[in-house]
Structure formats: C-alpha cells, structure tokens
Amino acid sequence: MSVEKKLIEKIKSFSHIDLLESISILALSVEGQVLGHLGKKLSHNKMQSMGALLVGLWQASDTLTDLIENKDDEDLKLSFQSSSSGYYLLSPGHNNPKVFWAFIFEGVINPGKIKVLSQKLRDHMDEVVYLSGNAGNESVELFNNVTDEEMDKLFSFAGV
Amino acid sequence: MSFVNHNKKEVNCKIVYYGPGLGGKTTNIQHVYKKTAGEAKGNMIKLNTENERTLFFDFLPLELGEIRGYKTRFHLYTVPGQVFYEASRKLVLRAVDGLVFVADSQLEKMEANIESLQGLEKNLADQGYDISKIPLVFQWNKRDLPNVSAPEDLERRLNKWGAPSFCANAVDGEGVFETLKEVSKLVLMNLKGGLVE
Numbered sequence: 001m002s003v004e005k006k007l008i009e010k011i012k013s014f015s016h017i018d019l020l021e022s023i024s025i026l027a028l029s030v031e032g033q034v035l036g037h038l039g040k041k042l043s044h045n046k047m048q049s050m051g052a053l054l055v056g057l058w059q060a061s062d063t064l065t066d067l068i069e070n071k072d073d074e075d076l077k078l079s080f081q082s083s084s085s086g087y088y089l090l091s092p093g094h095n096n097p098k099v100f101w102a103f104i105f106e107g108v109i110n111p112g113k114i115k116v117l118s119q120k121l122r123d124h125m126d127e128v129v130y131l132s133g134n135a136g137n138e139s140v141e142l143f144n145n146v147t148d149e150e151m152d153k154l155f156s157f158a159g160v
Numbered sequence: 161m162s163f164v165n166h167n168k169k170e171v172n173c174k175i176v177y178y179g180p181g182l183g184g185k186t187t188n189i190q191h192v193y194k195k196t197a198g199e200a201k202g203n204m205i206k207l208n209t210e211n212e213r214t215l216f217f218d219f220l221p222l223e224l225g226e227i228r229g230y231k232t233r234f235h236l237y238t239v240p241g242q243v244f245y246e247a248s249r250k251l252v253l254r255a256v257d258g259l260v261f262v263a264d265s266q267l268e269k270m271e272a273n274i275e276s277l278q279g280l281e282k283n284l285a286d287q288g289y290d291i292s293k294i295p296l297v298f299q300w301n302k303r304d305l306p307n308v309s310a311p312e313d314l315e316r317r318l319n320k321w322g323a324p325s326f327c328a329n330a331v332d333g334e335g336v337f338e339t340l341k342e343v344s345k346l347v348l349m350n351l352k353g354g355l356v357e
Contacts, residue, residue, distance in 0.1 A: 003302065029163055030254075030255065031163065031172075031174055031235075031254070031255040032235070033163055033235070045202040045203045045221075046203075046224050048202045048203070048221045049202065049203045049219070049221075050177070052221075052235065052237075053205065053219075056216060056217060056219075056251070056252075059251045059254065060216070060248070060251060063247060063251060099208045119264055128309055139352065139354045140352065141349070141350075141351065141352060142164055142171065142230075142348075142351040142352065143227065143348055143351060144348060144349075145349065146227065146345050146348045146349050150227055150228075151341055151344070151345045153225065153227075154224045154225050154227060154232065154341075154344070155224070155337060155340075155341045155344075156199060157195075157196065157200065158195055158196070158337040158341075
C-alpha cells in the first residue's frame with residue numbers, strides 16, 4: 001500500500017477529522033520531498049515549492065538553535081502565522097524519524113486549535129509504520145546501467 | 161539522498177550546483193527553467209538578496225520523463241556563492257545525489273574556484289560524504305569572456321578526480337543541458353534501491 005493510502009486509512013480514525021476541512025497537511029521527507037498530502041487540496045507545484053522551503057527553513061532553524069545553549073531537542077516546532085493563516089512544521093515522530101509534518105492553513109477562525117490538534121494528529125499518524133516507499137535493496141543498483149539513448153530520450157526536449 | 165518509490169514507480173534525486181560567487185550557478189538553472197516545457201517543471205524558487213545574489217538557495221523541480229517505467233524527478237538546487245554563506249552551503253548539501261561544480265573560467269577567478277572547491281570537499285566531509293563517491297561534473301563557465309584559463313589548466317588545477325567536464329557559456333545556454341544531462345546520467349546510474357529478482 002502506498003504511503004499516501006496508508007495515511008488516508010489512518011486518518012479516518014482521528015477524532016478531529018473535521019480539522020482536514022480547513023488545513024492542508026504535508027508529510028515531507030528530510031530532503032524536502034512531498035511523501036503524502038492530506039486535507040485541503042494544493043497544486044502539485046505549490047506542494048513541491050513548499051516542501052523544499054519548509055525543510056530548508058527547518059534545517060536553517062535547527063542549525064540556528066544549535067547556537068543556543070541548553071537547546072532542548074524534544075518536540076521542536078516551527079511556526080509562522082497571522083491571526084488566520086500560516087503554517088506549523090513539527091519535528092518527526094518517534095516511529096518515523098525521517099518524516100516532517102507540515103500543517104498549512106488559510107482563513108481559519110481559530111489557528112490555536114490547529115496548533116494544539118496538529119501535534120495530536122502528528123502523533124496519531126506517526127503510528128503508521130513508514131516504509132519510505134523504498135522496498136528496494138540498498139546494495140542493489142536500481143538501473144544497473146543507463147544508456148546514452150535513454151538519456152537522449154529524457155533530454156530530447158532540450159535538443160541535446 | 162535519492163528517494164525511490166517502487167509503488168508509484170518514481171525516483172527523486174537532488175542535484176546541487178556549487179561554485180564561487182558570480183560563477184553562473186543560478187544562470188544555469190534559470191536557463192533550464194526557461195527552456196523546459198511547462199508541464200515538466202515546477203515553480204523556480206529564488207531566495208535572493210536585494211541585489212539578486214543568492215541568499216540561501218535556488219530551487220527548481222524537474223520531471224524529465226520515464227526511464228524503464230520509472231518517472232524521474234530531479235530537484236535542482238544552487239548554493240549561495242559568497243564566502244560568508246558557508247553555513248547555508250553546508251545545509252543545501254544535505255542529502256545530495258549529484259554535484260555540478262560551476263567554475264568561473266576567468267584567469268583572476270582561479271583562486272576563488274580553488275577555495276570554493278576546497279570548501280565543497282570540507283563541507284561534504286563534515287557531513288560524512290566522500291566527494292569521490294558522489295556523481296560530480298565540472299563546468300568551465302564564461303568561455304565567451306576574453307581572459308579565460310585554458311580548459312586544460314582548469315582540469316589540472318581543479319579536476320583531480322577526472323570527472324566529466326564541459327565548457328559553457330551559461331548566459332547563452334551553451335553547455336548548460338550537456339552538463340545537466342551528464343550529471344543526471346551519473347546520478348541515475350548511482351541510484352541504489354533496486355529490487356532483487
């Protein structure tokens with residue numbers, strides 16, 4: 001089952017499922033790739049941009065906090081919000097140490113509620129065992145060899 | 161690190177353009193953006209200073225098509241070239257799958273190229289990477305300018321790994337796709353996560 005399908009199945013049992021009507025949730029890899037998307041629809045381009053920016057932002061903030069003495073690594077979060085719109089980015093849960101959870105909301109009445117529930121939702125979703133979509137063998141090359149013809153085909157649009 | 165999704169039959173790879181300030185890294189991916197059809201590219205993100213210098217990174221997602229049934233997605237990043245952005249460069253290098261070192265061919269930029277390359281080696285080593293094990297392509301950029309080093313000199317001074325290299329004039333698009341195509345090939349050939357039959 002794909003990561004996204006697992007997420008959808010799991011979220012059905014969340015007690016505040018109505019939350020999804022007002023927010024978009026992205027599951028992001030530590031490299032900024034979008035692994036799954038729930039809730040309010042976002043365009044593919046917008047999701048990709050958000051993934052790269054949010055994870056870049058996290059890395060920069062994490063490095064910044066390393067400069068702060070007595071940094072507490074427990075449950076870091078990053079947020080940026082107005083009274084009705086913004087985002088929360090939560091650190092990975094214990095089961096899925098390589099997945100960031102981003103909660104993006106626009107035009108909501110009570111962002112505070114989202115803030116509280118986002119952590120609960122992250123923990124709820126963290127119970128899904130993340131298989132990374134990569135069931136392959138890390139010692140086996142995916143393509144073995146790639147021919148010039150295959151590359152020509154990939155880059156045919158550029159005329160090289 | 162690349163991400164292979166066998167369920168969705170797609171591979172995601174990260175390619176970073178590295179090199180000294182004003183060497184043409186952003187110009188490279190701007191050209192790629194300009195010449196790539198709408199459906200194959202995402203939004204290009206530029207985190208710049210007021211005077212158009214890269215502050216954190218530029219980002220361009222590309223979907224090039226399929227190879228053996230797998231959809232290929234490349235995320236192109238540039239680093240900020242200016243010396244004092246070392247911490248940002250280090251961050252952008254995280255989970256890198258392939259590198260393009262964009263060298264400025266101008267004679268007076270040789271030392272800046274060397275310094276940047278040394279920084280690259282160090283930043284990779286600090287994060288546990290060995291530059292000799294990462295797909296790497298050199299680009300000798302700005303070949304249109306009059307006071308440039310010979311490609312052989314650039315090879316000798318910078319390319320101690322014997323990596324593939326291309327002459328380029330990124331402003332006019334020369335060598336840009338040749339460079340990207342080569343590093344993409346090396347990255348794809350280096351991908352792990354194959355299925356055992």
